[in-house]
Amino acid sequence: MNIHEYQAKDIFTEFGLPVPGGTAVQTVADAVARAEEYGLPVMVKSQVLTGGRGKAGGVKFCPTIEDVKENAAKILGMDIKGHTVNTVLVTPAVDIASEYYVGMLIDRNSKRVLLMASAEGGVEIEQVAKDTPELIFKETIDPRFGLLDHEAMSMGMRLCPDDIKKARQLAAAMQKLYQAFMASDASLAEINPFIFTPEGVGHAIDAKVNLDDNAMFRHPGYEALRDLEAEDPSERAAREANLSFVKLSGNVGCLVNGAGLAMATMDLVKYYGGQPANFLDIGGSSNPEKVVNALEIILSDKEVKAILFNIFGGITRCDDVANGIIAATRQMDINVPIVVRLIGTNEEEGRALLAATDLVPAETMDEAVKKAIELAG
Amino acid sequence: MAIFVDDSTKVVVQGITGRDGGFHTGEMLAYGTKVLAGVTPGRGGQMFQDKVPVYDTVKEAVSEHGVNTSVIFVPPFGAAGAIYEAADAGCKLIVCITEGVPTVDMVKVMPYLEERGVRLIGPNCPGLLAPGIAKLGILPTSIVKEGPVGLVSRSGTLTYEVVYQLSAAGLGQTTCLGIGGDPVIGTTFMDAIIAFNEDPKTEAFVMIGEIGGDAEEQAAEYIKAHVDKPVVSFIAGQTAPPGKRMGHAGAIVSGGTGTAAEKKVALEGAGIPVADRPMDIVPCLQEIWKK
Numbered sequence: 001m002n003i004h005e006y007q008a009k010d011i012f013t014e015f016g017l018p019v020p021g022g023t024a025v026q027t028v029a030d031a032v033a034r035a036e037e038y039g040l041p042v043m044v045k046s047q048v049l050t051g052g053r054g055k056a057g058g059v060k061f062c063p064t065i066e067d068v069k070e071n072a073a074k075i076l077g078m079d080i081k082g083h084t085v086n087t088v089l090v091t092p093a094v095d096i097a098s099e100y101y102v103g104m105l106i107d108r109n110s111k112r113v114l115l116m117a118s119a120e121g122g123v124e125i126e127q128v129a130k131d132t133p134e135l136i137f138k139e140t141i142d143p144r145f146g147l148l149d150h151e152a153m154s155m156g157m158r159l160c161p162d163d164i165k166k167a168r169q170l171a172a173a174m175q176k177l178y179q180a181f182m183a184s185d186a187s188l189a190e191i192n193p194f195i196f197t198p199e200g201v202g203h204a205i206d207a208k209v210n211l212d213d214n215a216m217f218r219h220p221g222y223e224a225l226r227d228l229e230a231e232d233p234s235e236r237a238a239r240e241a242n243l244s245f246v247k248l249s250g251n252v253g254c255l256v257n258g259a260g261l262a263m264a265t266m267d268l269v270k271y272y273g274g275q276p277a278n279f280l281d282i283g284g285s286s287n288p289e290k291v292v293n294a295l296e297i298i299l300s301d302k303e304v305k306a307i308l309f310n311i312f313g314g315i316t317r318c319d320d321v322a323n324g325i326i327a328a329t330r331q332m333d334i335n336v337p338i339v340v341r342l343i344g345t346n347e348e349e350g351r352a353l354l355a356a357t358d359l360v361p362a363e364t365m366d367e368a369v370k371k372a373i374e375l376a377g
Numbered sequence: 378m379a380i381f382v383d384d385s386t387k388v389v390v391q392g393i394t395g396r397d398g399g400f401h402t403g404e405m406l407a408y409g410t411k412v413l414a415g416v417t418p419g420r421g422g423q424m425f426q427d428k429v430p431v432y433d434t435v436k437e438a439v440s441e442h443g444v445n446t447s448v449i450f451v452p453p454f455g456a457a458g459a460i461y462e463a464a465d466a467g468c469k470l471i472v473c474i475t476e477g478v479p480t481v482d483m484v485k486v487m488p489y490l491e492e493r494g495v496r497l498i499g500p501n502c503p504g505l506l507a508p509g510i511a512k513l514g515i516l517p518t519s520i521v522k523e524g525p526v527g528l529v530s531r532s533g534t535l536t537y538e539v540v541y542q543l544s545a546a547g548l549g550q551t552t553c554l555g556i557g558g559d560p561v562i563g564t565t566f567m568d569a570i571i572a573f574n575e576d577p578k579t580e581a582f583v584m585i586g587e588i589g590g591d592a593e594e595q596a597a598e599y600i601k602a603h604v605d606k607p608v609v610s611f612i613a614g615q616t617a618p619p620g621k622r623m624g625h626a627g628a629i630v631s632g633g634t635g636t637a638a639e640k641k642v643a644l645e646g647a648g649i650p651v652a653d654r655p656m657d658i659v660p661c662l663q664e665i666w667k668k
Contacts, residue, residue, distance in 0.1 A: 106560050246617075314537045
């Protein structure tokens, strides 16, 4: 789950990272009230779950109340890469003398948390990684000991070789970031940039955190951080029904058991010149209720002109799945053709059940995909 | 022969009294796998299907039956705890089927396993099936066949699809292994490939990858340098949009890396054919095998 800058900063503040104060607001009047409270100048920053906010004009320096009014009005409601701005963060502006990048992520290769830091702060780190990878310093963190003092300090000194006070502040920030990362079950946590004022005081002025969906059960409070307005309504319905679903823009609705097979099915639709409407992993269950939920979500997309079931009955039995599909289609009023491909355990029984319906049977994945594309027109 | 299992594999199932654990233990027993004990805390003293004694701890199962392998079916919040327990009790192979384990838990578990020389398969995986030898996990036995092909995959049902096609074409398997779709997993593609390469019974193998990470790219480099056996591959997720998690926690294209196209280029650059469609995998393997 991706969260907003102001939410990430709340987590950072909880772990003692030096974050300038700030408040998230939804109206111009509230933005002005906060600016008056903090004192000028302030920054007005759009809160959307995408990068490139600054370039899009969604982050503004405001030296006067007039600027706050004007910019808040402009930014609220703005569209940034398809995301509508509903919230802005009003935060005291700080003078920037130097900028650094400090980030942590799960490194699949070392199977550890990887600390990355660079003196090239404030810009997109992916670009730095591509163009000048030698400017990013890395350290894998042993989870038994955490980020040790000497590791953090040597990283701080690589970033600020001539200023021990700044190196210490960076080292402390890295250790706190690691604590925040582990305690919040993050999959990514970035301070970009961490800045120093001309007086040498460090601040984390931007924050990005992605949280691990698998760990939500032990962070009941984090569910409230989810931006429901930023979520596609069908993806939200799928999440609430415990289905893995991603909306795409095509016309062939796909219901598949298993994530790998679901991806391979989408790929095959595209291979034959069709356009998949979605990714959907219905899981191992043949429960008709789950099939109904999945069909409702897919059919809420009016672009969908045909539906394709691709089910590999391993442990799940094909006759159970066939019964589930039949029960679901009886409960619903469905006006698009449905192609069903069942293979594996009890496939013959499953197909026999389907023969008595107007569902379109297919034997192979290839055949099923071609039929679905043809029926979608 | 197979990889990671043999005739000495003796199994304890953690979570044996749960719905999934119980069902799949029955399937493993039916395939002839030596499931000698089960563990569910608080259920010690019971018998599973009148055949398998249940204990409160893995330690008891090890001391009573000499089990060396654990298959884990406990819910996500207890999965890491179950892995620590199995490793502490002396199991050398742990297969964690559980889906939805927090990644930070897996990061913490790894050094504990490395220190004790324990191999973990998974989590979030279908496990391993060595036809004629043992089934550790949930792969369906009806589709496998004994033979010379190894198969390693990050996915579940897509693996079944490919195994089904291999068996239908008369190509049996030494071992079918699903390593799991999470970002941090125990046994990696690389581990499986090294094992298949060293296994004298495995004459050729298939690698089913998907978007996210760079495990396929690393495997490609290794195969190019060290493997003479025929290898073919398939990568799922060519049409996946960036930044979206495609079911598996690890299946995500982030920062423009981990795409199917990149993986295909790396594999083909290493001389490994990448099938365009799942149904092309078997013909592709047959073609390069002949040469």
